[in-house]
Amino acid sequence: MKATHNFTKESIQEAFWQLYCKKDIKKITVKEITDRAGYNRGTFYVYYKDVYDVLEQIEDSLLPDFHNEEKMKTLVEEGDLEAIIEFIVNEFNSQSKYLSVLLSEKGDPKFPNRYKEQIKPLLKSRMELNDEVDPLKIDFALEFFMSALFGALTHWYKLGQPISTKEFLILLHDLFFFNFIG
Amino acid sequence: MKATHNFTKESIQEAFWQLYCKKDIKKITVKEITDRAGYNRGTFYVYYKDVYDVLEQIEDSLLPDFHNEEKMKTLVEEGDLEAIIEFIVNEFNSQSKYLSVLLSEKGDPKFPNRYKEQIKPLLKSRMELNDEVDPLKIDFALEFFMSALFGALTHWYKLGQPISTKEFLILLHDLFFFNFIG
DNA sequence: ATGAGAAAGACAACATGTTGTTGGATGGAG
């Protein structure tokens, strides 16, 4: 047919996503995807390496691109932890079409880790400024708190966001600055 | 040949594990496994559903079985958070053959989550005793701190345990009870 | 004890499905 490069690729991506919402990625075949998208199976390989590559490229597009995101840059430099967390939560909310699935039970547990790794170096450079602390401990602290943040964030999505963003941010504040367990 | 039930199954599991240590599970075939184990490909299906089933069964055997573990039960009832954490860390250390791979970069990101989910209900029942707190908040707090714990634990393994268990436990204590970031 | 029948272990062979790659057809932009 006619169809520009991007249109075909996007059709394939959309067909993949429909399937991914319904079934385990391990059981999704190239044929299934292209049948649904209305293209020949061979066409798939023009745009993607394999089935997993589609998911990876979707995830890539969801990861924050800090080189272009001025907001995040200045946030990190000025350095208000609360504000940084709020920014991340808002980033998530703006992409909930994909994230509500990716973060669900049957989603991709690698994704939150990838996101985390993207953010860690930024926060790290900030923490290393007011130094005196063992760099190894900084790494552990970063991992500790980022895991906590993304754990809560993922949990929030898993439950279908039973509280508002504002309430969730307050909850996060309580968790970061006051120890419930004791 | 002869060979008892368990011997064959264990051979297949061992062959799988050798491959899993070296390559992505997506690229491991049944034939590869049984060639290495010295059995017919069909024999694989007597014991396992597919390649992923082998990993799942290995992971199952690594998860704590609290019905049989008296220690953990009493720990949770008596309820010293430090002691509980120490117990979990020791459980991990006693299975490092598998965990050092499962928790590595190329391991299975689902595994820490499964472990977490196994432990959460125990801690939850304990937290619900001294009540007054919103049950939803308890869930989030649990998820928050368990994610933090497993994040740090995983990080420790990823770095090849650059500090001793004792040092690591002290570090965890600092992280749980004193906020580094501020 | 022992021999018949049941169960378990392993395998070869098969039909079917999936993959990744070629080489060629089509059609629109320049």
Added chain:
DNA sequence: CTCCATCCAACAACATGTTGTCTTTCTCAT
């Protein structure tokens, strides 16, 4: 007209999951 990107049909190679069969081991009634 002729590139060039896009798309497809066909193929070889490989993977999957199932079946039927053969041999060995178990068991239990006599």
